[in-house]
Amino acid sequence: MATGTMKQWVLHGKKGIDSLILEETLIPQPGENEVLVKLHAVSLNYRDLMIANGIYYWNQSDSVVPVSDGAGQVISIGAKVKRFTPGQRVMPTFFQGYISGNLTEEHMKSALGAVHDGVLREYAVFNEDSLVHIPPSLSYEEASTLPCAGLTAWNCLYGSRSLRPGDTVLTQGTGGVSTFALQFAIAAGAETIATTGSVEKERRLKQLGVQHVINYREDPEWGTTAKRLSLDQQGANYVVEIGGPGTLHQSSRAAAVGGEVTIVGMLS
The missing domain is CATH 3.40.50.720 (NAD(P)-binding Rossmann-like Domain)
Known part of the structure; x- marks a missing residue:
């Protein structure tokens, strides 16, 4: 289990990349259905720039860790997690908790990097239903391009x-x-x-x-x-x-x- 502090970029306001501040905070700990992931790679989409500039056409928070797409390694898991074990390579889904069916307004709000904190940080906690395994053939960098653009x-x-x-x-x-x-x-x-x-x-x-x-x-x-x-x-x-x-x-x-x-x- 990772303890201590980590670094993360936080977008304060909507005035472009100058609104990004590098901050230090405690490494989050997973709940019983959650997984702690160490992020190894992220990829940027035009959506991330829209959010930074305050022109995104869906909801966004005034203070948020940006960027939706990333990939990393499982560090620790909650007591009830069944699909993942420490050491496995994973990537978070763009919409947190969305599995299938028609998208709703609530699903739209769950997208990473707008209302919910994204992946421009060293560690992040995700519900196990919001993670997928990375195929062995893909690097962290390659996998990090899939959640938004690829899907x-x-x-x-x-x-x-x-x-x-x-x-x-x-x-x-x-x-x-x-x-x-x-x-x-x-x-x-x-x-x-x-x-x-x-x-x-x-x-x-x-x-x-x-x-x-x-x-x-x-x-x-x-x-x-x-x-x-x-x-x-x-x-x-x-x-x-x-x-x-x-x-x-x-x-x-x-x-x-x-x-x-x-x-x-x-x-x-």
Whole structure:
């Protein structure tokens, strides 16, 4: 059992990263259904910056340990914990306590790093229902990218209906969700189309295996172009919408009849 003190970053206020203060506090101790985890890696999402800047579109606390995605090792467990033992590698779920079914307002409030303290700290306590094992093939750094970006991308393609070989997937940009969605789509045998505003990122997307890359700075009507590039020119079965109001019109043009446009971000 770990005792003593630890360091953690705390976001006081909503004025950007200058609101982050490095603090020292006692290492928390697990309750009977809880697990103490030593964090080894974290990953950053655009959501974390939105929270720091006070522009997140869900609830957030005025004082909170930020960052939702991390990975670490079990240090100690509560008396009633059954799924984990000390030494095992784990990562916390984005929504604490959410297992399956429709999301509710209460589930949304349970997301780490907004209302509930996140993982930008040395140690954290989680209920055992809010942790999953890390596969042996993944490093701490790799596992730390999964809870938000990885699972969001998976849900875009498999949440309401499952992606099938031959479907067309359109993504925007090269952020975490879009990059994960492209990799899932390629692995599933889908046709992939991606947009970017960077010539360098065009090259990297093609190296990743993306079949069609559109530079939206050169082609403002990229939605029409994406539909033309899709299989039989019928449009995309799945569109991972990152921009929001500034790009939704083009995403709608690109979508097939009966296709899904999943709104993930509001970056434009």
